[in-house]
Structure formats: structure tokens, C-alpha cells
Amino acid sequence: xxxxxxxxxxxxxxxxxxxxxxxxxxxxxxxxxxxxxxxxxxxxxxxxxxxxxxxxxxxxxxxxxxxxxxxxxxxxxxxxxxxxxxxxxxxxxxxxxxxxxxxxxxxxxxxxxxxxxxxxxxxxxxx
Numbered sequence: 001x002x003x004x005x006x007x008x009x010x011x012x013x014x015x016x017x018x019x020x021x022x023x024x025x026x027x028x029x030x031x032x033x034x035x036x037x038x039x040x041x042x043x044x045x046x047x048x049x050x051x052x053x054x055x056x057x058x059x060x061x062x063x064x065x066x067x068x069x070x071x072x073x074x075x076x077x078x079x080x081x082x083x084x085x086x087x088x089x090x091x092x093x094x095x096x097x098x099x100x101x102x103x104x105x106x107x108x109x110x111x112x113x114x115x116x117x118x119x120x121x122x123x124x125x126x127x
Contacts, residue, residue: 006091006092008027008091008094008095009027011027013069013072013091016069016094017069017070017072019069021036021068022036022037024036024068024069025037027095028066028094028095029095032066032095035064035066036066041062041064043060043061043062044062044064044065047060047062047065047076048068048070051070051071051074051076052070057077058074058075058076058077059076059077059079059084060076060077060078060079060098061079062098063078063079063097063098063099063102064097064098064099065097065098066095066096066097067089067093067094067095067096067097067098068094069094071089072089072090072091072093072094073089074088074089075087075088075089076089076098078098078099078101078102079102080102080103080104081104085101085102087101087102
């Protein structure tokens with residue numbers, strides 16, 4: 001079975017890579033369009049410069065960076081609060097933020113309730 005080529009709003013990845021940032025912004029949602037139109041922050045510019053220089057082991061705290069077509073195929077380590085989580089960027093991620101793929105909250109797993117947790121546990125004998 002042949003692999004289906006992913007398109008975004010009818011554009012292939014090669015067509016998206018040939019576009020400049022303003023043309024790509026027209027394809028994205030309004031929030032991302034406004035962010036790109038406003039301009040990149042200094043941290044975002046530094047991240048793009050590192051990517052364009054093909055640096056290895058790129059680590060960033062810049063969770064609000066919008067994923068652009070030129071970033072596809074790169075693995076970036078995004079800060080999660082305590083550690084950096086590697087995020088491999090794919091075509092479907094274009095237009096999303098880096099922080100969406102490095103979750104900061106973990107699942108809470110509660111154990112059994114202890115003594116004093118409920119009113120009914122007050123009647124239990126304490127050993």
C-alpha cells in the first residue's frame with residue numbers, strides 16, 4: 001500500500017517550504033497568523049537560527065514557538081518544567097505550538113485512603 005502524502009489546506013510539504021512566513025501564516029488559524037504577523041521574539045529567532053545551522057541537540061524553553069514547515073524532520077528538546085523532552089516534528093504538527101507536545105502535567109495515581117481520610121475510617125482501630 002502506497003503511503004499517502006500529507007497535505008495542509010491543499011499544499012504539500014515541498015510547496016509549504018518554498019513559501020515565506022507571511023504566506024504560511026495565511027494558511028494557519030487566526031491566532032497563529034496574528035503571532036507571526038506581530039513578529040518573532042528574540043528566543044524564537046535564536047531557535048530558528050540554530051535549526052537553520054543544523055545544530056544537534058537543540059534545547060529550548062520556547063514553548064510558544066509555532067511549528068513552521070522548515071522545522072519538519074528536526075528533533076527539538078522542549079523544556080517540560082524539570083527536564084527537556086525530545087519532540088520529533090512531523091508534517092501534521094505545522095501550525096501548532098511546541099509546548100503542546102511536551103506535557104507539563106502528569107497523571108495522578110492515588111493509592112488507598114489512609115486513616116483519617118474519611119469519617120468512616122475514624123471507627124477503625126489504629127495499630
